[in-house]
Amino acid sequence: MSPETKMDTQKTPMDFKFLARLGEGAYSQVFRCKEVGTNATFAIKVLEKEHLMKHQKMGAIIREKKILEYMTKDLGGHPFISSLYSNFEDRDRIYFVLNIAEAGDLKESLHHFHRFDLATVKFLSSEILSGLSFLHTHQIVHRDMKPENVLIKKDGHIVIADFGSAKTTKFGEEEEEEIQKTSSEDSDENNSKDGYEQEKEQERRTTFVGTALYISPEMLKDGEVGAKSDIWALGCMIYEFLAGKPPFTGINAYQQTRKVHENNIVFDNDFPESARILIKDMMIFEFQISDPKLRITTDQLMAHQFYKDVNWKTITNTTPTVPLSKYSLYREREEILDDDDVQPGFDLARLIKLNDGFPLSPSMELDLKDLFAAIAPVAVPQPKLNARARAEREAALAVQLHDNEYHLLLDGYLVIKQGILHKKRGFFARKRMFLLTDGPQLVYVDPSNKEARGRVPLTPCMTIEYVNKKLFNIHTPGRTYILYDYNKTAEEWCRAIEDVRVKYAAQIKKIYDKGMEEGNFHEIYGKIRPNRVSF
Template sequence: MEDLTPSPTSEDAQSSQDGIEHVRPTTSMRLDFSTTTVTELSTDAAQDLIDQSIRLGCPRKTPNDFVFLANIGEGAYSQVFRCREVDTDAIFAVKVLQKAHLTRHNKTDAIVREKNILNYLTQECGGHPFITQLYTHFHDQARIYFVMGLVDGGDLGESLCHFGSFDLQTTRFFASEIVSGLQFLHDHKVVHRDMKPENVLIQRTGHTLIGDFGSAQTFDGLVLSQEGFNEDNQTTSRSLDSEESPPPRHKYYSEDEEESTARRTTFVGTALYVSPEMLADGDVGPQTDIWGLGCIMFQCLAGQPPFRAVNQYHLLKRIQELDYTFPEGFPDEAKEIIGKILIANPNNRITIQEMMKHTFFEGVDWKNIASATPPVLHAYIPATFGEPEYYSNIAPEDVEPGLDENAMLRLMNMADLISSQPSTPSTSDHQGEPFAATALQRTDAQKEKAKIREQKLQEQRLNNPFHIFTNNLLILKQGYLEKKRGLFARRRLFLLTEGPHLLYIDVPNKVLKGEIPWTPCMQIEVKNPGTFFIHTPNRVYYLFDGEKKADEWRQAIEEVRKRYAKVIEQTFDVATRDGTFGSIYGKKKSRKEMIREQKALRRKQEKEEKRELKAEQQVNKKLSMQMDKKSP
């Protein structure tokens, strides 16, 4: 962001006679591009400061009190930075919102509500270990800033994407902490309204935090302070008038005339987890959050949300009609409690108090839940389709690449300072590879191999209907595999090709569904003759071969990986540095799209050949004319 770069001549602040610090309109956040390590001490220091702010009130801060280290996330209306407080070295997450952008999209009131709810939950209610806590907030003429505790363990959505599903014990752990957090919210008359895996953050310790209160509202008549962002409180929040005693608090009260425990609202949230009452534009209260929790629990155990459809219209219709089923192998103890959650009428839905007493949560020490030991997450496939459950013997850290200098610079938005390298390796990197097309002088043996390859490729073009998906590369192995995710599985045709590529295709619909990324840290783990896992940094793929040839797949993949080791390493390094992993492997394409691309490529090649032929003819014509002039 260019406008976040500090001006070398700007002053941090100017003091006026009234004693209030005024930040200049051009004041910018200070960006530090030095390598920074987030330690437990720095995050513990931040939590101590948050605890202090609960006792004494939010401290007055400006952007110049923080060094902005790295951009760690972006939303529709905000960016989140990892920041270090100058005076304390404590590490925080700072959410930054552009006022002009909020005004254009009529979101200012929503941000004011979010700030006041976070301030209320932290300052007035004392905070909760499983709820995002606000350290302070401030604003200048251009931006609004929320300073919160840093959560750098990702979120539940990312973990589900990586592992697919969890076992019963892990699901119970996550669900119990969410229940505890929701109980705190509902006891203080706040409803989150957007419960989904992406809003359940995972702390460094393994415990969770409910985050993103952009859709939250109060209920049961609770009215919060309506203080917004204006010139009177610019660059300040509630000031610390005295270190000996806390400042006067905002008054929060309930309107006696408001008897309803819910509020009428319009549809917000993510469609996969939205409740029927929100779709009906009806009364929304605490039971809406319980519905979202039920969907999360279902997905943790099954690998997919309970309601799925080809488009949003059919998805919303299924939610309204409660059109869902438990897949084979779903745990009975979880079926009962989720069945009591996913009920259309919120008044008939199980309550938080009833959930805490349910046998599903038997053994949970609710009073000391914050001291429970989080489970270690491992790749796991539940028992299904006649196969037993399997736990991986490979820990996630065994496949995650380290944070080298390039990765750190990319996180700090400095990738442009590194000399760019091509994503396609040079021809010298392919020397000695039998299938690589190079412009180097070939030996007779290489020429013979190239000839054999071309013959195989020509036969593949004529006889293999899936050649169209290969981008004219030779298929080295192909076969049908069950691609599992939790309790669900889809039959896909897998193609192992030169390049290397490992593609999977939806044959009935003739669609390339995706590609398993090749990385230097990829690991193949065979569990039995038919089942094997492929571990990649961002995801574990669970595959089953009905012909019981899992080890053949492992050997073929390993052989290709060794052959293309240099290509894989260079491509992975560039993608990791530049954040271009998705663009390198491309989006899903249908057979028609690939045919169109092939035709367009052929037309382009034909035009180039005609252009070259024409240029050659013109050169020959000129030479001929010159020769004619020289001849007597």
């Protein structure tokens, strides 16, 4: 980076104690920290320079930093927008010190509550709308509005976060040229990649920004993104808050984007009429017109009948409709270990401890060409469970009950294969015990405390991809599980999972079809969340 675009160096990692990991994005991780001396608590977003350079994202990070500085220092900030306290860098990393939101994000809350009542939706969406009005008034477009980018603060109010995709017209030509220059330098450093990897990198760069579930038709059509795209995303979020599922769902991104193109939103009979009218005004037009120029603006939304009871001047004093004590995520995050023994600073040892795993070193990066290697499916006939087979299974379960410390987590199913795998997510791979059962299930457990962490969805459309002895991938709707096996038995895992998929194909299809029909398949599978509660 040039001197003009370097981060501030007034502070360093030694000015903070890094206490807990709060979350992660595609290019960053966020940690709960305390400032040495003041004991003030912050969220610090940490970005690895090597990772940013590899994926040509340094220019985007500089833009994010400039937008955060502009909003915080030049505009004085906004109560519902992330504030930048400080930013600095060392040899390997860039650090953004931000105001902390202690109660998680709205995605986590949706998993916890399943859906919100109308009063809560009005409260949440009005604060989001107030934040968007601030952004749009100052020519800033967020471009990636979604529930996980709306955080909940300790006072129960929200804050819009993650400006990694944001853009603004407020920067002068020289500033934008400098950002573009940095991106070009990233590109020059990546010219050493072979042709295949460069082609895949270009494919990733030309893909639309945002998330398919909340992306607007104009973004799919020509990539043009403006303030109206944020309005579309907010409409999708309001629908999800009330229905418990996004308006455009499908087994993959293609089906989701096709539904967005068709502008086909279905409302259940019990969907509140006032919210139905609001969403139609935000997203749906006669003859399926999706021209963003015709879409409602933030100012028009604030004057909408749906928000007639909202006092926009005193909105920050509104009492939250959900008591903070009901957010279990807040209670979990308050249970931070005593920081007296935590030393200031951020190094590899601290990073490993915070992530409950280990970092993936550059030597472990794989040639992308290898990702096309796959094993052939192994067909297994459907079993006939006769009296003898049932007796054998019961005997095996009795042994499992006695000998297998994970038995009580498996709902009475018999383990077919188990072993330690490292599940990669973001920069790190987490150590997990994986158990494949005749449920059929593929459960993963934290071996340090014997707690189930989630289930990999077994679906008719899943694929198992063998890469090498230490690595295989499981491709499911909406996610790819990247799994490292340092016992070099990746091929055994692939064949065992494929055997189960074929053997229990009818049962897997029945569960999948039922879940997709009811719209709760992704709630049943994936990372385990707290039990839902009503309010």
